[in-house]
Amino acid sequence: MKQSNIIKIGLVVLPFGMMILGALSLIYSLNAPASKSREGGRSVLNVKVLSTPDELKALVKRQAYDIGTRPWQDKDNTRITAKWIESELGEENIGYRSRVTFIGDKGKDYRIIEVESPGESLAEEVLLVVSNFSSPDSSPGANYNASSVSMFLGLARYFVNTKNARTIRFVACPSRFPDSDSGSILSTSYIAEKCKREKEKLVGVVEIGSLGFFSEEPNSQSFPNNFDIDFPTTANFIALIGSQSSHQSMGSFISGFTKSSNIPVQKVSLDDEEISAFDGLSVFTEKGYPVIRVSDTGALRYTHHGKKTDTPDKINFYKMAEILKVLSLTISTELNP
Numbered sequence: 086m087k088q089s090n091i092i093k094i095g096l097v098v099l100p101f102g103m104m105i106l107g108a109l110s111l112i113y114s115l116n117a118p119a120s121k122s123r124e125g126g127r128s129v130l131n132v133k134v135l136s137t138p139d140e141l142k143a144l145v146k147r148q149a150y151d152i153g154t155r156p157w158q159d160k161d162n163t164r165i166t167a168k169w170i171e172s173e174l175g176e177e178n179i180g181y182r183s184r185v186t187f188i189g190d191k192g193k194d195y196r197i198i199e200v201e202s203p204g205e206s207l208a209e210e211v212l213l214v215v216s217n218f219s220s221p222d223s224s225p226g227a228n229y230n231a232s233s234v235s236m237f238l239g240l241a242r243y244f245v246n247t248k249n250a251r252t253i254r255f256v257a258c259p260s261r262f263p264d265s266d267s268g269s270i271l272s273t274s275y276i277a278e279k280c281k282r283e284k285e286k287l288v289g290v291v292e293i294g295s296l297g298f299f300s301e302e303p304n305s306q307s308f309p310n311n312f313d314i315d316f317p318t319t320a321n322f323i324a325l326i327g328s329q330s331s332h333q334s335m336g337s338f339i340s341g342f343t344k345s346s347n348i349p350v351q352k353v354s355l356d357d358e359e360i361s362a363f364d365g366l367s368v369f370t371e372k373g374y375p376v377i378r379v380s381d382t383g384a385l386r387y388t389h390h391g392k393k394t395d396t397p398d399k400i401n402f403y404k405m406a407e408i409l410k411v412l413s414l415t416i417s418t419e420l421n422p
Contacts, residue, residue, distance in 0.1 A: 093128050110149050132246045135410055136239040138402035144173075144235035145297070148218075150226035156222040157259040160194050167196035170257045173238055174200050180245045181255075188262050188275060196261040197272060202244050204252035204420070211252045211279075212419055213290045213374075214240055215273060217365070219260035221391040227394055228387055232297035236409055240293075243413045253286065274368040281372045289335045289419065290369050294380030296323070296408055297400035298387040299348075307385045312362075314353055320386035320413035322349035323408060327377040328360040333381070334375035337422075341415040342379075348407060379412065 136144075149157065152169065155162050169183075174181045181200035189195035204210065216237035220226025234257065241255045258272035265326060273292075280287055300306075301322050306320040316324075323346065325339055332354045343350045359369050369376040384390035389399055 099275050104208060121192060133243055133413075135413065136235075136242060136406065138406045141235045141405050141409070142239055142397060142400070142402045145227050145231040146401075147277045148231035148234060149227040149395075149397050150219075153225060154223055155220040155226060156216065157195075157261045158218045158222070161283045161374065163219065163259050164194060164196065167198060167257070167259070169199045170218060170234065170238070171196070174198065174241055174255070175258075177270055179238070179242050180252045181241065181355075188272070190263050190265050195259055195272075197256060197258045199254060199256050200241060201246055201252055201254035202249065204249050207250040207422075208252050210250075210288045211254055212344070212416065213287055214253065214255045214292045214293065214416070215276065215290060216257050217260045217265065217272070218257055220395075224391050224393055224395050225397075226395055227397045227400055228295045228297040228381070228392055229383060230295060231397075232295050232400060232405060233293045236296050236405065236412070239409045240412060240416070243409075244416075247417075249417070250422065253420055270366055271368060273365045277368045277372045277374065280374065287374045289338060289370075290374055290376035291338070291412075291416065292365055292376055292378040294326075294378050295383045295387070295390075296379065296381050297402075297405055298381050299401050299404050300386065305386055307384070309385060312355075312359055316351060316382070316385070317349070320382070324353050324380050324382050325377050326353040326380060327355065327366060327375070328370045329354050329356060330349050331366075331370060331375040335377050338377065338415060338419050341418050342411055345414055346408075346411045348404065348411075377409075 148166065149226060152162060152166055155166050157163055171183045171185060173179060175181050184199040186197040187193040188197060211248055214237065216233045217230050218234045220230060237255065237257060244253050256276055258276065259271040264270045301319060301321055304318050306316050306318055308314060308316055325342065332352065339352060360370055366376050366378055389395040
């Protein structure tokens with residue numbers, strides 16, 4: 086065949102080939118699962134992605150080592166932590182559009198970060214997930230509260246772009262913020278008051294406590310003073326802590342969590358006097374909102390609680406990943422009654 090004829094055939098065939106290739110590419114893009122891979126395996130558009138132990142570990146290390154101590158009195162590190170959480174939740178990472186409320190005296194340098202996945206048929210009913218991102222002074226706070234924030238971000242990642250009957254809202258806050266009249270105010274008190282003022286219909290509040298330390302050693306679990314709580318003596322369980330009314334109102338959450346968990350679960354139901362000792366819980370119950378804290382019981386089992394030795398090497402990230410899965414599945418059921 087002459088070279089000129091080959092060139093002519095090529096000029097005719099090539100455009101058709103490009104058209105076919107383009108059509109196939111379009112079909113694939115329309116039918117392929119939504120995804121947008123990012124560094125560290127994160128995905129903006131994927132839904133119901135469970136964070137791995139290594140990913141949870143990276144989040145804890147980021148807080149404990151890169152940011153460092155995060156007491157609420159440290160305005161600079163509190164701001165850095167809040168902006169980091171906002172970035173993690175944002176459209177360039179997990180995929181939410183964050184809402185930031187500036188609080189505190191004078192310059193209002195403190196931030197509360199909110200994101201949500203709106204519900205459909207029961208959109209006015211809201212399940213609130215809350216995490217405190219402050220650490221004790223002079224402590225890297227790997228378990229207290231970096232494990233809490235990592236679990237919080239893992240849950241937010243799981244529920245991004247999901248469709249549910251109810252709305253799920255995630256709120257991250259410092260433990261306190263300065264106030265010229267009282268010295269300081271609990272951030273959760275501000276959140277509860279705001280929800281009440283705006284007549285929010287909160288069907289439940291899940292407060293994420295420290296969730297990183299477990300032990301199979303005998304007598305590794307201690308008991309709270311002045312409380313009639315019968316904890317097991319081995320620190321291998323998760324505690325679901327709330328008022329008696331909260332345990333009744335959120336009974337399906339507690340039951341679902343308990344049935345789904347391979348880790349032992351201890352239900353801690355407190356009377357009105359006992360719940361008042363738990364500031365983060367009582368601020369919601371006083372407003373009529375049921376709240377359950379999910380916790381490893383912190384200082385009652387963890388000798389490094391609030392100390393310089395509270396570092397990521399003490400944390401059981403495999404247990405954390407397992408708890409994240411149980412929480413994700415349980416909350417998903419609550420969002421679709």
